[in-house]
Amino acid sequence: MTLALITQPAQEPLALNDIKLYLRIDHDDEDALLAETLKAARQHVEAISGRKLITQVWRQYETKFPQDNQLALKLAPVQNVDSVSVFDCDGNVQVVDSDSVRLIRGRVPAAIVFDSGFDPAHAENGLEIDLTVGMGDTGVEVDDSLKRAILLLVGHWYEFRGAVPISQQPVSVPPGLDALIAPYRRMGI
DSSP states (O other), rough: OOOEEEHHHHHOSSOOOHHHHHTTOOOSSSHHHHHHHHHHHHOOOOOOOOOOOEEEEEEEESSSSTTTTTTEOSSSSEEEEEEEEEETTTTTTOOOOOOEEEEEEESSEEEEEEOOOOOOOGTTTTTTEEESSSBBSGGGGHHHHHHHHHHHHHHHHTOOOOSOGGGOSSSSSOTTHHHGGGGGGOOOO
């Protein structure tokens, strides 16, 4: 299983002005740094929470067709299954009819179920599933505790910005971050 980002979020869950207000910055000199830090903080919160915050499109690649016709989706929360493509033994692609695939949101992780009439031989060479994921199109739909986690990270990384470049973050995380994100994490056995 591999994941690839197809479409970036159109915006961040917090506005640059919200970040500047939180950090008590009243100039525009560091707007580029703050925007870069905000994006890195959102990506970090998404990675450790297991949740995509703002609407984005991802592709999940699978090498085998599931034996029970159910395939667990690796991203959450799933808004929509946009398309499912299967590859036969010669590598020819076939887009699966949307009526042959059903999204099950009521389980963790969400899954897609293929119609019992679907022939797995069509997918001998793998599958590609395009998914729209995220809590919503704007920060209004993002849970407040996750936005607070982003603020904590941005503030922490801004404070220690000279020690380590953004591209090498996170080197450290602020106290309380885990408590804000813990309710959203998927725990494995």
